[in-house]
Amino acid sequence: MKYRPINSELFIKNRKNFMAQMKPKSIAVFNSNDIYPIGADSTMPFEQHRDIFYLSGVDQEESVLFLFPDSPNENLREVLFVRETNEHISVWEGEKLTKKAATKTSGIQTIYWLQDLEKVLFEMSTYADTFYINTNEHYRANVETETREDRFSKWLLAKYPAHSVAKSNPILQSLRSVKDQIELDLMQQACNITEKGFRRILDFVKPGVWEYEIEAELLHEFVRNRSKGFAYTPIIASGNNANVLHYTENNQQCKDGDLILFDTAAEYANYSSDLSRTVPVSGKFTDRQKAVYNAVNYVKKEATKLLVPGTIWKEYHVEVGKLMTSELLKLGLLDKSDVQNEDKNWPAYKKYFMHGTSHHIGLDTHDYGLLHEPMQANNVFTVEPGIYIPDEGFGIRLEDDVVIQEQGEPFNLMGNIPIEADEIEDIMN
Ligand code: GLY
Numbered sequence: 001m002k003y004r005p006i007n008s009e010l011f012i013k014n015r016k017n018f019m020a021q022m023k024p025k026s027i028a029v030f031n032s033n034d035i036y037p038i039g040a041d042s043t044m045p046f047e048q049h050r051d052i053f054y055l056s057g058v059d060q061e062e063s064v065l066f067l068f069p070d071s072p073n074e075n076l077r078e079v080l081f082v083r084e085t086n087e088h089i090s091v092w093e094g095e096k097l098t099k100k101a102a103t104k105t106s107g108i109q110t111i112y113w114l115q116d117l118e119k120v121l122f123e124m125s126t127y128a129d130t131f132y133i134n135t136n137e138h139y140r141a142n143v144e145t146e147t148r149e150d151r152f153s154k155w156l157l158a159k160y161p162a163h164s165v166a167k168s169n170p171i172l173q174s175l176r177s178v179k180d181q182i183e184l185d186l187m188q189q190a191c192n193i194t195e196k197g198f199r200r201i202l203d204f205v206k207p208g209v210w211e212y213e214i215e216a217e218l219l220h221e222f223v224r225n226r227s228k229g230f231a232y233t234p235i236i237a238s239g240n241n242a243n244v245l246h247y248t249e250n251n252q253q254c255k256d257g258d259l260i261l262f263d264t265a266a267e268y269a270n271y272s273s274d275l276s277r278t279v280p281v282s283g284k285f286t287d288r289q290k291a292v293y294n295a296v297n298y299v300k301k302e303a304t305k306l307l308v309p310g311t312i313w314k315e316y317h318v319e320v321g322k323l324m325t326s327e328l329l330k331l332g333l334l335d336k337s338d339v340q341n342e343d344k345n346w347p348a349y350k351k352y353f354m355h356g357t358s359h360h361i362g363l364d365t366h367d368y369g370l371l372h373e374p375m376q377a378n379n380v381f382t383v384e385p386g387i388y389i390p391d392e393g394f395g396i397r398l399e400d401d402v403v404i405q406e407q408g409e410p411f412n413l414m415g416n417i418p419i420e421a422d423e424i425e426d427i428m429n
Pocket residue numbers: 232263274359365384399
C-alpha cells in the first residue's frame with residue numbers, strides 16, 4: 001500500500017455501528033474481492049471489496065470477517081481470517097499481514113489463518129440463528145461476475161440451511177453514506193492530490209498535445225503523491241469527444257480553439273475523489289465557450305446551495321433542472337415553446353444535460369447512500385452539471401465534491417481547485 005496507515009479507531013467504530021443494527025444471535029460475514037485473472041498467469045491489480053475495508057481496514061486478498069455481537073465466547077465477537085504468511089510467500093509475493101499486523105490495522109483481537117475458518121465458523125454457528133450476507137444492492141450495480149462474496153454466501157447457506165438469512169447491504173448503505181472525520185480527512189487528501197494533477201496539466205496543455213499525454217501527466221502526479229492512480233477510468237475529451245459522456249479512449253490530438261473536458265481524479269487509501277474541469281486548449285475561451293462555461297458554473301454554484309440536511313435527492317434534481325432550463329433559454333439553446341411543450345418525464349433541458357447532477361462519493365466513486373432518505377450532515381456528494389452541444393463542437397462539465405454541513409452551505413473539498421474561467425485563463429497564460 002502506498003498510503004499512510006489509517007487510525008484503526010475508524011474501523012473499530014464502523015464495526016460497532018454495524019453490530020448495533022444486527023438482530024439478536026446473528027453473524028455477519030464479509031469477504032475480500034477475488035484477484036481477477038486476465039489470461040495465462042496474469043491478473044488484474046487487486047482491489048479490496050469496499051465493505052470489508054470499511055469494517056476492518058484490511059486491504060488484502062482472501063480475508064474474511066465475521067461479526068457476532070451476541071457470541072457467548074467474547075473472543076468470537078469479531079473474528080478476522082487472513083491467508084497464512086510464511087517465509088516462502090514473503091520472498092515471492094512480498095509482505096502479507098501477520099496476525100499482529102492484522103490486529104494493528106483493524107483493531108480486531110482474534111485473528112486466525114484462513115484454513116481455520118470452517119472449524120471456527122462451526123463453533124460460532126451453533127450459538128447463532130441468523131447469517132447476515134452481503135449482496136450488492138447499489139442502484140447502479142450491474143454485475144455479471146460471481147464475486148468471492150457471492151460464492152461464500154452460496155457455500156454458507158448450503159452448509160447451514162437451518163439458519164435464517166438477513167441482508168447487510170441496507171445497513172452498510174446507510175452507515176457508509178455518513179462520513180467520519182477520519183474519512184473526510186482521507187477524502188480531502190484524495191482531492192488535494194487531484195488538485196496537484198490538475199494544476200500540473202494547466203501548465204502542460206498546448207495546441208497539438210495528445211489526450212493520452214495529459215493522462216500520463218496526471219498519473220505521474222497522482223502516483224508520486226501516494227495514490228494508486230485514477231479513482232475511475234479517466235475521461236480526457238477534447239472537442240466533440242466531450243459529447244460522448246463515457247469517452248475513455250483518450251487517443252486524440254487537442255486542437256487550437258477546442259475545449260478539453262477532464263473528468264479525472266485520484267484515489268487515496270481507497271477513497272475516491274471525482275473532479276471535472278473544462279479548459280481551452282489555447283488557454284483562451286471564445287466568447288461563446290465562456291458564456292456556456294459561465295452558465296454551467298452558475299448552475300453548479302446554485303445547485304451546491306441546495307445540498308443541505310433534509311433535501312431529497314429526487315426533488316433536488318427537479319430544482320437543478322429548473323436552474324438549467326433558465327440558463328439554456330438565455331443561451332438560445334432552448335426557446336419558450338420547447339419548454340412549454342416538454343415531456344415532464346424527459347424535460348427539454350435534458351437535450352443538453354442528460355445525466356444526474358449529484359451522486360454520493362466515498363470508498364466507491366458512485367458510493368452507497370439511500371436516495372429516498374433526506375440528506376444529512378457528513379454525506380458527501382458530487383455536484384456536476386454540464387452542457388453538451390455537439391453542433392458547436394464542445395461540451396462542458398464542472399464537478400466538485402462537497403460535504404453537507406449541519407448548517408449552511410456544504411464544505412467544498414475541492415474549493416482550492418481553480419474553476420472561474422478568468423482564473424483558468426490566467427494560470428494557463
Ligand atoms: N467520473 C464519474 C462521474 O462523474 O460520475
